[in-house]
Amino acid sequence: MKAPLSILVHGGAGPHRPDDDVAAAQAGCLAAARAGHAVLKRGGSAVDAVEAAVRLLEDDPVFNAGVGAALTRDGAAELDASVMDGATLSAGAVACVTCFQNPITLARRVMEDTPHIMLVGAGAEAFGRARGLPVIANERLVTAQARRELETHRVSTGTVGAVAIDGAGHLAAATSTGGTTGKLPGRVGDSPLIGCGTYADDMKAAVSCTGLGEAIIRVSLARHAADLVASGLDGFAAARAALEALARARGAAGLILVTPAGQLAWAFSTQRMARGWVNGAGEGAGFGPDPR
Amino acid sequence: MKAPLSILVHGGAGPHRPDDDVAAAQAGCLAAARAGHAVLKRGGSAVDAVEAAVRLLEDDPVFNAGVGAALTRDGAAELDASVMDGATLSAGAVACVTCFQNPITLARRVMEDTPHIMLVGAGAEAFGRARGLPVIANERLVTAQARRELETHRVSTGTVGAVAIDGAGHLAAATSTGGTTGKLPGRVGDSPLIGCGTYADDMKAAVSCTGLGEAIIRVSLARHAADLVASGLDGFAAARAALEALARARGAAGLILVTPAGQLAWAFSTQRMARGWVNGAGEGAGFGPDPR
Numbered sequence: 001m002k003a004p005l006s007i008l009v010h011g012g013a014g015p016h017r018p019d020d021d022v023a024a025a026q027a028g029c030l031a032a033a034r035a036g037h038a039v040l041k042r043g044g045s046a047v048d049a050v051e052a053a054v055r056l057l058e059d060d061p062v063f064n065a066g067v068g069a070a071l072t073r074d075g076a077a078e079l080d081a082s083v084m085d086g087a088t089l090s091a092g093a094v095a096c097v098t099c100f101q102n103p104i105t106l107a108r109r110v111m112e113d114t115p116h117i118m119l120v121g122a123g124a125e126a127f128g129r130a131r132g133l134p135v136i137a138n139e140r141l142v143t144a145q146a147r148r149e150l151e152t153h154r155v156s157t158g159t160v161g162a163v164a165i166d167g168a169g170h171l172a173a174a175t176s177t178g179g180t181t182g183k184l185p186g187r188v189g190d191s192p193l194i195g196c197g198t199y200a201d202d203m204k205a206a207v208s209c210t211g212l213g214e215a216i217i218r219v220s221l222a223r224h225a226a227d228l229v230a231s232g233l234d235g236f237a238a239a240r241a242a243l244e245a246l247a248r249a250r251g252a253a254g255l256i257l258v259t260p261a262g263q264l265a266w267a268f269s270t271q272r273m274a275r276g277w278v279n280g281a282g283e284g285a286g287f288g289p290d291p292r
Numbered sequence: 293m294k295a296p297l298s299i300l301v302h303g304g305a306g307p308h309r310p311d312d313d314v315a316a317a318q319a320g321c322l323a324a325a326r327a328g329h330a331v332l333k334r335g336g337s338a339v340d341a342v343e344a345a346v347r348l349l350e351d352d353p354v355f356n357a358g359v360g361a362a363l364t365r366d367g368a369a370e371l372d373a374s375v376m377d378g379a380t381l382s383a384g385a386v387a388c389v390t391c392f393q394n395p396i397t398l399a400r401r402v403m404e405d406t407p408h409i410m411l412v413g414a415g416a417e418a419f420g421r422a423r424g425l426p427v428i429a430n431e432r433l434v435t436a437q438a439r440r441e442l443e444t445h446r447v448s449t450g451t452v453g454a455v456a457i458d459g460a461g462h463l464a465a466a467t468s469t470g471g472t473t474g475k476l477p478g479r480v481g482d483s484p485l486i487g488c489g490t491y492a493d494d495m496k497a498a499v500s501c502t503g504l505g506e507a508i509i510r511v512s513l514a515r516h517a518a519d520l521v522a523s524g525l526d527g528f529a530a531a532r533a534a535l536e537a538l539a540r541a542r543g544a545a546g547l548i549l550v551t552p553a554g555q556l557a558w559a560f561s562t563q564r565m566a567r568g569w570v571n572g573a574g575e576g577a578g579f580g581p582d583p584r
Contacts, residue, residue: 078415089510089541095480096412116479117506120388121413123370123478186415187408188387195487195512214409218381220487220515227519249381 003262004280005040007164009033009053010266011063011274013210013254014157016288020272024062025158026285029276032056033285036164037278046172046206047085047108050162054081054104054174057160061143064158066101068143069178071150072185077141077178079103080192082118083111086171086200093118093192097125098138104176106133107192117194121186141178149181156181158274159191161198161208163258171206171258173198173222180213189213195223205229205238207257211270215251225255235265243269295554296572297332299456301325301345302558303355303566305502305546306449308580312564316354317450318577321568324348325577328456329570338464338498339377339400342454346373346396346466349452353435356450358393360435361470363442364477369433369470371395372484374410375403378463378492385410385484389417390430396468398425399484409486413478433470441473448473450566451483453490453500455550463498463550465490465514472505481505487515497521497530499549503562507543517547527557535561 011029036053040046058066069077081103082093092111094103095118106128110119119127129135149156159177166172175198177191190197190213197213199222200206207222216222225242233241239255246253246269254268256275264277276285303321328345332338350358361369373395374385384403386395387410398420402411411419421427441448451469458464467490469483482489482505489505491514492498499514508514517534525533531547538545538561546560548567556569568577 091510096415114476114479115506116476116481117509118480118485119476119478120480121478123388123476125478127476127478184406184408184411184415184419186411186413186417186419187406188410188412189408193410193485193487194509195485195515199512214407217409217486218383220491220512223487223512223515 003165003169005037005167006258006262006264006279007033007036007049007053007162008256008258008264008277009162010210010256011057011160012158013268013270013273014155016271021062022287025274026287028057028060028062029274030285033276033278036162040166046164046166046170049164050172050174051083051104051108053162054160054176055102058102058104058176063160064156064178065160065176067141068146069141070156070181071146073182074185075150076138079178080188081107081176082192082194082198083107083174084194084198084200086202086206089201091117091194093194094124095120095188095192096186099125099135100128100133101136104174154181159210161210163206163208163256165258165262171200171202173200173206173208175208190216193217195220197222199223199226201226202260205257205259207255209253209255211253212251215246215249216253218249219245221253221255225257229259235259235263239265239267243267295457295461297329297459298550298554298556298571299325299328299341299345299454300548300550300556300569301454302500302502302548303349303452304450305560305562305565306447308563314579317566318579320349320352320354321566322577325568325570328454332458338456338458338462341456342464342466343375343396343400345454346452346468347394350394350396350468355452356448356470357452357468359433360438361433362448362473363438365474366477367442368430371470372480373399373468374484374486374490375399375466376486376490376492378494378498381493383409383486386416387412387480387484388478391417391427392420392425393428396466446473451502453502453548455498455500455548457550457554463492463494465492465498465500467500482508485509487512489514491515491518493518494552497549497551499547501545501547503545504543507538507541508545510541511537513545513547517549521551527551527555531557531559535559
């Protein structure tokens with residue numbers, strides 16, 4: 001039986017604060033999921049869909065990715081992103097790029113136009129300029145809210161990601177972030193690391209993670225969750241079981257996944273994880289824990 | 293029963309060429325293994341041992357790491373390295389650094405002196421300068437042989453790595469490389485990526501990989517091998533089974549590992565992988581396949 005066209009996005013896991021704009025985060029996630037689903041309905045691939053969804057989230061200043069990114073100790077936006085195609089295990093990633101609003105598209109260009117998977121820093125930026133991607137000043141990525149969060153030493157939330165299954169049954173995952181507020185210049189978290197923040201394999205699952213990157217890296221969270229789906233667990237059981245590995249990793253996180261059968265599932269060990277989804281059964285969005 | 297102090301190093305997997313200096317590669321690996329073993333005998337930790345071993349290999353121009361690194365398309369050395377502590381799952385990594393002879397030590401400083409795991413490019417270099425690591429001109433990392441390999445478009449070999457178990461039964465892994473000859477500036481391969489080129493978990497195994505980085509990344513090779521050991525496979529069986537995943541990943545590779553019981557094991561799908569080891573049973577070195 002063919003799985004229905006399905007997409008699930010997240011807008012970041014973290015603490016739930018009194019001033020969180022819950023409505024805006026949910027609306028942004030649902031809009032991104034709808035945009036990705038429209039791509040699938042037009043016959044687009046899962047890679048096309050997750051890229052389209054993540055671009056919308058990068059453009060939305062509510063989220064910690066693209067415009068609105070968390071800032072380094074020095075007040076700059078340094079962006080990380082990755083994408084993986086579950087059909088071929090091809091992947092693309094960039095880290096520490098400062099002059100593009102949509103690093104997810106730069107990551108896709110690395111995947112499709114180079115023999116490499118990951119480019120970082122000045123080399124990644126030179127590649128993006130050579131491919132003709134629109135270049136913008138770093139200040140245009142910096143919002144007043146991001147500056148306030150740096151000044152008040154707040155934990156950053158709002159990393160974004162998407163997972164999808166297309167009409168051919170192929171899976172894809174994508175993740176994009178500004179990283180942690182006050183990070184050292186050059187710091188790379190889990191988001192652009194294949195197997196950590198992002199993983200996709202048609203035979204396992206497609207996964208995107210969010211939370212404390214260093215903890216996610218220690219347990220290869222995306223790959224671990226995909227392996228748990230492949231071992232036969234239900235999607236939600238796999239997502240929850242993957243988070244149990246974090247107990248040794250000194251941090252909290254969340255993740256979203258889609259299984260080869262088209263099940264959308266999520267879990268988070270933080271107080272909240274913004275999310276939105278569209279599939280054959282309808283659509284929805286959430287922020288805090290689901291009712292049990 | 294306590295596992296004996298053991299260390300295994302590799303000096304890179306790849307094609308076996310007529311002009312390979314097999315004796316120098318084996319001697320370099322054995323010297324590095326002996327240096328690491330001496331650290332263990334003095335009561336040093338597994339992390340101390342793998343760092344010491346990899347530093348020697350970085351200093352040896354025979355290998356593609358530190359001095360003698362493969363060069364980018366533009367003729368520069370851009371170095372990547374990572375280290376992981378199996379006792380705590382702590383890790384450190386650097387990528388795309390150009391002014392340090394021993395990036396493995398810079399990676400260890402990231403692990404021990406920052407809340408982060410990975411720093412890249414200019415940010416990593418600023419951190420290293422601030423920590424007082426000796427800075428050298430990029431040209432001092434560039435050998436005549438590396439220049440010839442760039443001019444003749446040769447596949448680079450000679451990534452280095454080490455795995456060890458110490459007197460407390462803790463595991464560690466470390467990997468260091470110049471990457472692939474002719475790579476785009478900013479390209480990052482598997483070596484500095486936790487779960488890809490390097491992984492260590494006292495409950496699973498410590499693993500260091502070498503070969504085509506992009507293929508290794510697609511299958512999270514180090515993490516996959518560690519999981520296979522944890523599933524109960526003998527070390528050599530796990531190493532060989534992990535390489536089977538590469539069939540979908542469009543590349544060949546090799547890996548070394550140490551199990552929690554102290555077994556040293558390796559496998560490679562390339563023609564050769566230089567290696568050297570010291571444990572309770574003695575010491576040895578190899579280059580091509582072992583006799584069956």
